Amino acid sequence: MPSYTAPVKDMQFVLHDVLEASSQDIPGYDELDRDFTAAVIEEAGKLASDVLMPLNAVGDQEGCVLENGVVRTPTGFKDAFDKMRDGGWTALDCAPEYGGQGLPYIMQTCSQEPFVSANMAFQMYQGLTHGAYSAINTHGTEDQKQTYLPKMASCEWTGTMNLTEPHCGTDLGLMRTKAVQQDDGSFAITGQKIFISAGDHDLADNVIHLVLAKIPGGPEGIKGVSLFIVPKIMVNDDGSLGARNGVSVGALEEKMGIHGNATCVMNYDDATGYLVGEEHKGMRAMFTMMNEARLGVGLQGYAQAEVAYQNAVVYAKDRLQGRAVTGAEAPDKPADPIIVHPDIRRNLMDQKSFVEGARAFTYWGAHLIDRAHKCNDAKADGLISLLTPVVKGFLTDKGFETAVSAQQVYGGHGYIEEWGMSQFARDARIAMIYEGANGIQALDLVGRKLAQDGGKHVMAFFDMVKSFASKTKGQDEAFDRDFLDPLKAASKDLQAAAMYFMQNGVKNPNNALAGSYDFMHMFGHVCLGYMWARMGLAASKALKDGASDVDFYETKLATGRYYMARQLPATKMHLARIETGADTVMALEAAQF
Structure with missing residues (x-):
């Protein structure tokens, strides 16, 4: 039976070492000190591990049933939902006047991650409710708000x-x-x-x-x-x-x-x-719900990858097969654990570096939403609007890929239902489709978001990355080499792709649209590269400041170096594809397929 433990330390690292949440000038962030956020996340993790995770396989095996017009949820779901509701987890960031706790949206995002990892199908009941709450809160009349929002905040x-x-x-x-x-x-x-x-x-x-x-x-x-x-x-x-x-x-x-x-x-x-x-x-109001939902679906992508990765690591440390090519590492056993093999390490490092980068990207996105809404910050609003299709499309594509990679670690056992890895892959697959299929996210990114407001938001993104690199360059030679140089190279690839669209997309729009999916993935890699550079900087600073948990920060740096060296160069491949244009994509007539 699979298990799950909320990665509290990593979540805290992103909130405080990277985003420096409690020092931000966003209303409500001054209350987000380490002790407070740790208490919230730890309690969410307990609920996820103790209550929701044991029901994950139950929900998968039983499913829902329609009887005489009534829908019955799986065994245990009702009691678990009552516990979720009684604990106030459905209303963390809802307005106090409607019974909510009024916390920033980033805390809603953090608390939801363990719930999604532990039981994605269950979490959707409250997740959709939160989106509907937001749409009515933003666009509804005062009477509609008073009628519906208190009961929706509580999930009654x-x-x-x-x-x-x-x-x-x-x-x-x-x-x-x-x-x-x-x-x-x-x-x-x-x-x-x-x-x-x-x-x-x-x-x-x-x-x-x-x-x-x-x-x-x-x-x-x-x-x-x-x-x-x-x-x-x-x-x-x-x-x-x-x-x-x-x-x-x-x-x-x-x-x-x-x-x-x-x-x-x-x-x-x-x-x-x-x-x-x-x-x-109606679409104006619905997009309030859909944009929030798309960030939540991006979270689903990496949260399913997280739980799959956790179990793959346990299996890789326990499963004995073969010997390390450099000599036996467990001579007292009939074989070495498979984690000694380089290809298993590659697989696990792909998973680990994606999940941790994706978490930082998503929390940063939630922080931008808070800044946009609580500070009326047009720059933050434009940036998260630009990044929303990247969060949704890239993180769900890679999240599913990561869940499948975790399944692969198990070999044949990964294909057997009793081990649970199949469910993570099957559950993660829908995230690539709903709330706007990922091909549509790519078209939205290239066809609408790049040119939005005269292209100032994508230019602001490039300036942000450039400014970060210039401010941090020269402080540490190894950091420059391992983090900044790859980030700058990837950002230049992304700019070259955007320039290609500008020069070739007007005379033949297919040239832009044929490269849109590659551009979405390229943008996703640059965003995770930017996150890893920020995490690498934070980890380096912690070590220089004499942090007690040296192993945690050194592990963070090693994981970041892996992403920058092994994953971020994919931008060159995506750029090469984009620059081939639409001719090869559109070469066949429909009848030739």
């Missing part, structure tokens, strides 16, 4: 997002779900949505659906889409629950993974809905 009621229809996924302008205004100002919602995560279940008293639909007579395409609150059970004026709304579950999807989460086909039959924000401006 959970939330969903309803976008996809059977004939319409990414191209939401094709949707057919309609919303007809009623005499009382509400709308009658009719249509069908599919792939709705946590669409219905027995964990909460009500489910608050956020549904995209078209009001007849509105603009064509995506400009005619509006967003509605559609509760599963109607809410009376006094806040009590009333009659069942015209919302039902048509079926539960049979999926490759995340079996413990109820992925539903949702039917709306003249269901009562309430407009959120302005008519025909």
Whole structure:
């Protein structure tokens, strides 16, 4: 049976040694001292290890069941959800006026990581609710906030997002779900949505659906889409629950993974809905939810990689096979543990260096969201907008790849369900698809985000990396060689790719779009390279300052050097691909495939 332990020390290192959270000028960050954040993370880790992890295989094996219109979650999920709710974990960063604790978003992000690693399917019930809470909090009326947010913050009621229809996924302008205004100002919602995560279940008293639909007579395409609150059970004026709304579950999807989460086909039959924000401006409100969700999905990518890596390390230290090529390292045993072999070390170092870099990247992204929202910082807002498709696309691609690599360490046992490694790979796979498939993330990055506001945000990113390198250069010759030189080379590759798009994308847009996926991965590597340079600097400083845990910081430096030497040079490969243009990509006619 797989196990999981929250990497508290590494999480604390990112928060305090790298991001220097408690000294930031962001409201609420002054309270984030080491003792406080350690207490929060350690308690989240205990809940993850003791309660959620034992239910991970249960959820995978039992799945959810639809009986007479009622969705039943796996054994133990309800009790675990009650513990999650009673502990206040669903409302860490929610507003105090709605029952939340008002902590910065970065603490919500940190606390969620152990929950995702321990039981990704379970965590989705509250994760989707948090996104729905944020959308209503940002775009809803005062009455809507008072009606729904206190119960959603506590997860007494959970939330969903309803976008996809059977004939319409990414191209939401094709949707057919309609919303007809009623005499009382509400709308009658009719249509069908599919792939709705946590669409219905027995964990909460009500489910608050956020549904995209078209009001007849509105603009064509995506400009005619509006967003509605559609509760599963109607809410009376006094806040009590009333009659069942015209919302039902048509079926539960049979999926490759995340079996413990109820992925539903949702039917709306003249269901009562309430407009959120302005008519025909639904995507503006939904993107509040989707952007938060995309950072959360990026976290899912590396959090599944983390738990897979932890178990792969244990197995590699225990499994005896062969002898080290340089001589027996366990002469008293019939064979050496497989961790002595260079290829196993390569595999584990790939995993370790990705997970730790991805964690820093994600926490930095959460810090940018806090700065944007709490300080009204337009620069931070523009930067996280640019980086969101990179967080989502790169971290989930590499997260799945890492989970598969961890499975590979087990050899044949990794393919056998009782060892649990298959579930990590299967669960991680969905993160590359939902909340906008990764190909769409790449198109968004290259087609929209690079040119946003005249390209000033990507230029700000390049300036930030350049400024970091210039400020830190010359302090330590080894640091310059091992961290700064590779970072500068990779950043130059990324700039060259952006320049190629500028010079060749206008006359033939396919030249840009054919290279978009490579560019997303190139950008991801540069971001992790930047994070590793910052972590390397922090570790070097700690050692110079006489840190007591020398082994931790030396391990951090060695892991960073590995990423810079073995992973970051991938930018050269991606640049070479991009500069070939679209000719080879588009060479075949459709009939030739």
